[in-house]
Structure formats: C-alpha cells, structure tokens
Amino acid sequence: MSVQTRLIDLAIRFGFLLLMAGLLVFFSISAPGFLSPHSAVFVFQSVAITGILALGVTATLVVGGFDLSIGAVATSALMLSAYVMVVWELSAGVAIALCLLMGAGVGLVNGLLIVKARVPDLLATLGMMFLLIGLQRIPTEGRSISTGMTLPDGTVARGTFSELFLMLGRHRIDFFIERLIPLSVIFLLVVALLVWVFLEFTRHGRLMYAIGSNAQAAQLAGVKVERYKIAAYMISGTLASFGGVLLAARLGRGDVASGTNLLLDAVAAALIGFAVLGAGKPNAFGTAIGALFVGVLLQGMTMMNAPYYTQDFIKGAVLVVALVFTFAFTARGSRGA
Amino acid sequence: MISRRILMMTAGAFAFTPSLALAQDAPAPFDNPGDVTVALVRYLSTGDFFQSYLAGVEAQAAALGVNLRVFDSRQDAALQADMVDQAIALGVDGIIIQHGLTESMQDAAQRAVDAGIKVVAFDVNVENAAVPQIEQSDRDLARLALEQAITDNGEAFMAGYVYVPGIAPLDRRDETWREFKARYEGINEVSQFGTLDNPIANSVANQARAVFSANPGIEVVFAPYNEFAKGVMIAAQEAGVADNINIYSADISTADIAMMREPNSPWAATAATNPAVVGEVSVRALALLLAGEDPGEQVVVPPTLITRDMLNDGNITNMEELGEKIPAFLHADVALADWIALPSR
Numbered sequence: 001m002s003v004q005t006r007l008i009d010l011a012i013r014f015g016f017l018l019l020m021a022g023l024l025v026f027f028s029i030s031a032p033g034f035l036s037p038h039s040a041v042f043v044f045q046s047v048a049i050t051g052i053l054a055l056g057v058t059a060t061l062v063v064g065g066f067d068l069s070i071g072a073v074a075t076s077a078l079m080l081s082a083y084v085m086v087v088w089e090l091s092a093g094v095a096i097a098l099c100l101l102m103g104a105g106v107g108l109v110n111g112l113l114i115v116k117a118r119v120p121d122l123l124a125t126l127g128m129m130f131l132l133i134g135l136q137r138i139p140t141e142g143r144s145i146s147t148g149m150t151l152p153d154g155t156v157a158r159g160t161f162s163e164l165f166l167m168l169g170r171h172r173i174d175f176f177i178e179r180l181i182p183l184s185v186i187f188l189l190v191v192a193l194l195v196w197v198f199l200e201f202t203r204h205g206r207l208m209y210a211i212g213s214n215a216q217a218a219q220l221a222g223v224k225v226e227r228y229k230i231a232a233y234m235i236s237g238t239l240a241s242f243g244g245v246l247l248a249a250r251l252g253r254g255d256v257a258s259g260t261n262l263l264l265d266a267v268a269a270a271l272i273g274f275a276v277l278g279a280g281k282p283n284a285f286g287t288a289i290g291a292l293f294v295g296v297l298l299q300g301m302t303m304m305n306a307p308y309y310t311q312d313f314i315k316g317a318v319l320v321v322a323l324v325f326t327f328a329f330t331a332r333g334s335r336g337a
Numbered sequence: 338m339i340s341r342r343i344l345m346m347t348a349g350a351f352a353f354t355p356s357l358a359l360a361q362d363a364p365a366p367f368d369n370p371g372d373v374t375v376a377l378v379r380y381l382s383t384g385d386f387f388q389s390y391l392a393g394v395e396a397q398a399a400a401l402g403v404n405l406r407v408f409d410s411r412q413d414a415a416l417q418a419d420m421v422d423q424a425i426a427l428g429v430d431g432i433i434i435q436h437g438l439t440e441s442m443q444d445a446a447q448r449a450v451d452a453g454i455k456v457v458a459f460d461v462n463v464e465n466a467a468v469p470q471i472e473q474s475d476r477d478l479a480r481l482a483l484e485q486a487i488t489d490n491g492e493a494f495m496a497g498y499v500y501v502p503g504i505a506p507l508d509r510r511d512e513t514w515r516e517f518k519a520r521y522e523g524i525n526e527v528s529q530f531g532t533l534d535n536p537i538a539n540s541v542a543n544q545a546r547a548v549f550s551a552n553p554g555i556e557v558v559f560a561p562y563n564e565f566a567k568g569v570m571i572a573a574q575e576a577g578v579a580d581n582i583n584i585y586s587a588d589i590s591t592a593d594i595a596m597m598r599e600p601n602s603p604w605a606a607t608a609a610t611n612p613a614v615v616g617e618v619s620v621r622a623l624a625l626l627l628a629g630e631d632p633g634e635q636v637v638v639p640p641t642l643i644t645r646d647m648l649n650d651g652n653i654t655n656m657e658e659l660g661e662k663i664p665a666f667l668h669a670d671v672a673l674a675d676w677i678a679l680p681s682r
Binding site: 032033034036038039042045049075078142143144147148150156170182247251252253255256257258259261262298299300303304305307308311 | 382383384385388501528529530531532533534535536537538539540542543544546547548550551553567571574575576577590591592594595596654655656657
C-alpha cells in the first residue's frame with residue numbers, strides 16, 4: 001500500500017471524528033461556556049430523542065429497508081401517553097407499556113406490509129406516517145392534551161402526568177456534579193450500546209447485515225429473511241415510541257406535532273453514521289456519533305447566536321459531506337483494494 | 338268558551354312574538370337566516386389556537402342561524418385559492434378567509450368580490466378595500482406583555498428574545514419589541530434565537546438551554562408565541578435558572594395555564610386574545626357586511642393581559658374558567674348589532 005492510499009484510508013476512517021474534534025475546539029474557544037460539564041451533558045440531552053429514533057432507523061437500514069414512520073410513531077406515543085394519563089387517569093407504567101406496544105405493533109404492520117403485501121418500504125412507511133399523524137388527533141379533535149382540557153364530550157380531563165413518568169425526561173443523576181446527567185441521556189447510551197452489541201456481535205445482527213447486502217443470497221443460505229425484516233421494523237417502531245415517551249416526559253403534555261423534524265434529524269444522524277470510521281454502511285456507533293455531531297453543531301451555533309436557517313444549512317452541508325465520504329471515497333477505496 | 342280559546346291563541350302568539358320580532362327586525366338577508374351560507378376558507382388549522390377559532394366561528398354562525406361551510410387547505414396556498422373559487426361556484430353569500438399568503442389570496446378575494454360575495458379576512462392582508470381585516474392586534478399583544486415586563490423588572494435588564502422572521506404575526510410583534518428596545522436603552526438583548534421545527538417547544542428548549550449557558554445573566558425572555566414560551570420554560574427549569582428568569586409571551590391555552598401556575602414558574606405573564614372570540618368577531622363582521630352595514634376597514638379584537646398572579650388568585654385551571662373569571666377574555670365589544678344574537682355561554 002502506497003503512502004498516498006494509506007493517507008486516504010486514514011482520512012476516510014478518522015476524517016469525521018477529526019472534524020468533530022476540530023469543531024469542539026473551535027466552539028470551546030469562540031463560545032464562552034461551551035466547554036463545561038453541563039454544556040456537554042446538554043449536547044447529549046438535546047440529541048437523546050433523535051438519537052434513539054436514529055438507532056431504530058439504523059436497524060431498518062441494516063436490512064436494506066427504511067422507516068419513514070418513526071417521527072409519527074414518536075409523536076403518536078407522545079399523544080398516547082398523555083391520553084392514557086390525563087384522560088384515562090391511568091398510571092405511568094400503563095402509559096409506557098401501551099406506548100411501547102403501540103410502537104411494536106406499528107413496526108409489525110410496517111413489516112407485514114413490506115414482506116407479505118410486497119409494498120416497497122418507503123411507500124409502506126410513508127403511508128403509515130400519514131395514517132398515524134391523522135390517527136393521533138382523532139380522539140382529541142386535533143387539540144393538544146393537558147390537564148384541565150375540555151374533551152369533545154364536554155367533560156374536563158382531570159388526570160395528570162405522574163411524577164414517575166416526568167422523571168424519565170427530567171430527573172437528573174448525580175455524577176461528580178449534583179444532578180448532572182438526565183435520565184434520557186442514560187437511556188440513549190444504553191440503547192446505543194444494546195443496538196451496537198446486537199448488530200455487531202450477535203448472530204442475528206450479522207444475519208441482518210447479510211440480508212441488507214443481498215437478501216436473495218441470505219434467503220438461499222437458509223436465513224429467514226422475512227422474519228428478520230419484520231423484526232427490524234419492530235425494533236424501529238419500539239425505539240421510536242420510546243423516544244416519544246421521553247419527549248412526552250420532557251414536555252409534560254401531549255403536544256400536537258407531526259414529528260417530521262424528528263424523522264429528518266434521525267435519518268440525518270443515521271446517514272452521517274455511514275461515514276464514521278469509514279464504515280460505509282449503517283452502524284450503531286456511527287449513528288450515535290452522527291447524532292452527537294449534529295448536537296454539538298447546533299449547541300455551539302446557538303451559543304454564538306447563529307439564526308435557525310444557518311443551522312439548517314450547516315446540518316445539510318454536514319450530511320452532504322458525510323454522504324460524499326461514504327459513497328465516493330469508500331467506494332473508491334474498495335475498488336482500489 | 339270561544340273567548341277562552343281566543344285568549345289562549347293570543348297568549349300563544351304573544352309568546353312567539355319576541356323571536357318573530359327579532360327575525361323581522363333583522364335586515365335582509367338575515368330575516369331568513371336559513372338561506373344564508375357562509376364559507377370559512379382556512380390556511381392554518383392544526384393546533385389549539387385554530388381549533389378554538391373554528392369553535393368560535395361555528396358558535397356565532399349557529400347563533401345567527403346561518404349555514405357554515407368549512408374549507409381547509411392545510412397550509413397549501415394554491416389549494417386555498419382554489420377553495421375560494423369552489424366557494425364562489427357553490428354560490429355562498431359570504432366568505433371568511435382565515436390566514437394565507439397575500440400573493441395567493443389577493444386575486445382570489447378579488448374574484449369573490451367581483452362575484453358579488455362579501456368577504457372578510459382574518460390575519461391575512463388581501464389588499465382590497467372591499468375586504469375588512471379582522472385582526473388580533475399583535476402590536477397590542479406585544480405591548481401589553483412588554484409593559485408588564487417593564488413593571489416587573491424595571492427599565493434595565495438583560496434579555497433573550499425568541500423570534501422567527503417571515504411569520505406575519507411574529508413580525509408585527511417584533512416591531513413592538515424593537516420600539517421598546519429603542520425607548521428603554523437599559524434593555525440589553527444578548528441573544529436572539531428561535532425555530533419552528535416541530536415539536537416547537539422541544540426544539541426551542543434545546544436552543545434556549547444553549548442560550549442560558551452562554552448568557553448566565555439573562556433576566557427576561559420575551560417569547561411572543563406560547564410554543565416558544567413553553568420551550569424557554571422547559572430549558573430554564575432544566576438549566577436550574579427558573580428562579581432568576583421571567584418569561585413574557587403572547588397567546589394562551591389550557592396547557593399554558595398549567596405551566597404558568599407551576600410552583601416557581603418563570604412564566605410571568607402572557608397577553609392573549611381568545612381565539613374563539615376572534616372567530617365570533619369574524620362571523621359578526623361578515624354578517625354586518627352582508628346586511629349592508631359597515632364593520633370598518635379594520636376590526637381589531639383587543640387582547641387581555643394575563644399574569645401568573647391573576648391565574649393563581651382566581652385559581653384558574655383552564656380556558657373556560659379563564660373566560661368566567663376574566664370577562665374581558667370571553668367577549669369583545671366589536672362588530673356588534675342589536676339584531677345579531679351572541680352565542681350562548
């Protein structure tokens with residue numbers, strides 16, 4: 001291997017991490033207060049929800065699919081949890097369980113549509129996205145859910161978000177500094193670790209990668225392709241609904257929202273993840289780094305008073321660069337090898 | 338016996354007289370309101386504000402006894418223009434245009450006016466002298482909230498400001514903010530942020546957290562839209578600075594009332610018009626126009642200031658109670674006439 005190809009190889013592998021380190025240094029110098037434990041924790045918190053969604057979508061990307069419904073699943077879980085607690089006055093445990101079941105159920109339907117009904121993945125999950133955006137508004141006639149709201153039948157909802165539930169989004173754990181790390185950040189780290197271990201180190205995970213690279217070959221090798229595909233969508237749906245639960249716990253109310261931005265941010269994180277360590281494929285570690293990368297950027301730019309449209313612009317630019325890293329450089333590298 | 342029957346009939350007729358008289362007193366076409374059809378053509382419909390606005394329109398239309406057709410373009414400007422044409426083709430008597438873009442609505446409104454249809458517009462300027470503008474006065478909203486901020490915090494403070502340009506009501510509120518900054522030199526705006534990425538409160542909370550760590554001295558945040566204020570409040574609580582900060586906003590909903598009333602809530606005050614009242618006023622203004630009366634070129638629905646203390650003192654928990662305890666919120670004395678029945682409360 002010549003020096004040049006080795007340099008390119010290094011650039012592909014570590015370029016993105018270097019870029020992120022550079023950003024961190026830049027913001028530390030130019031934005032006062034950026035380099036503090038609270039600020040660091042906050043970057044994690046701001047990406048916790050999209051990060052968890054992104055890890056779900058990574059699972060579908062691994063089997064060569066795509067899940068456009070995750071944003072809508074998350075906001076449906078947000079509305080469902082609020083409805084269960086505020087209108088039905090049931091406990092936090094029931095709310096969380098129902099949300100996760102709903103997410104898994106939506107994933108199952110997505111999977112069946114794709115595998116059994118042979119609807120292309122983008123179309124099936126697009127349909128599901130619209131369906132959920134509408135469905136979540138039917139029970140309240142399009143209104144947000146909060147304690148004291150008047151229901152369509154004229155009664156007043158008296159339930160409240162339980163403290164236990166709110167803790168999921170608001171409680172902070174002592175870590176050297178008192179009340180430093182929010183629970184949602186712990187969840188993000190745990191989910192990232194679980195998905196990473198599952199995809200990289202278990203037989204199931206490797207089979208899912210095999211399906212993603214060539215479903216037919218995997219089928220011929222005896223892999224139950226359909227089951228794994230359905231499982232991938234169920235993972236995605238469940239994680240998205242979990243993200244929605246965390247969102248509800250942070251907001252403390254059932255806000256009407258389409259979740260489109262959650263979807264876009266999550267997909268961006270997963271796609272940026274392709275470029276991390278030159279993987280050139282969906283991977284959990286890359287997704288987590290991708291989400292953090294976007295979080296660092298937005299945090300730093302907001303601290304420097306950059307308006308929101310420049311933030312969208314930079315987010316887009318990062319995504320384009322990441323995709324070029326992935327498709328142009330990685331492909332060239334493999335051709336050269 | 339006969340005389341008794343006649344007496345009873347007379348009494349019966351007498352009992353009906355008030356409503357008959359009312360209908361007869363009402364000018365055409367409201368002497369026969371069942372034959373009147375008005376269309377509501379909407380650009381924005383998602384969210385509590387627009388839901389409540391629709392409820393107001395429906396209530397006032399029912400009180401008048403007219404038929405209401407609702408067209409919802411769901412933020413599709415071209416579709417909204419088509420819907421105006423659809424309403425023209427249906428032969429409605431009046432059209433309420435609710436939000437939209439001047440560019441797409443100007444011609445559509447003109448076509449309706451040309452077809453002899455009466456038109457009023459809420460929160461969209463269709464640049465047509467024949468079309469009265471219904472407005473919740475955004476400048477007054479901002480002024481009320483900011484005056485309260487001055488009362489609470491004095492004339493000099495370090496401020497954060499949440500704003501997204503290009504949204505007409507926010508732009509009008511921004512004008513007032515700039516006036517205040519010019520008038521009170523002690524107002525030091527150290528940060529301006531804002532986004533409409535939804536869920537808006539969540540995205541704004543992420544930004545506000547960053548702003549609070551970059552500018553620990555912020556005392557006042559002017560967040561002239563309730564979703565912004567929610568986000569700022571979440572961030573203030575997460576950053577542990579809720580005690581040092583006062584948030585002033587515009588608009589209100591049941592959920593906002595709950596947040597303003599939380600213990601140690603940083604959300605000090607909001608200025609709001611009741612969207613249901615704005616809906617009622619829109620219908621009344623159209624009714625005046627249909628009856629040949631002049632509601633005026635601009636029909637402004639005055640806002641009400643609602644402070645944390647007012648909510649706590651009155652033990653107000655939702656929008657209905659807010660209306661009961663603060664009557665100014667429940668009804669606006671604009672676009673009234675003797676023959677227009679108000680919705681029953």
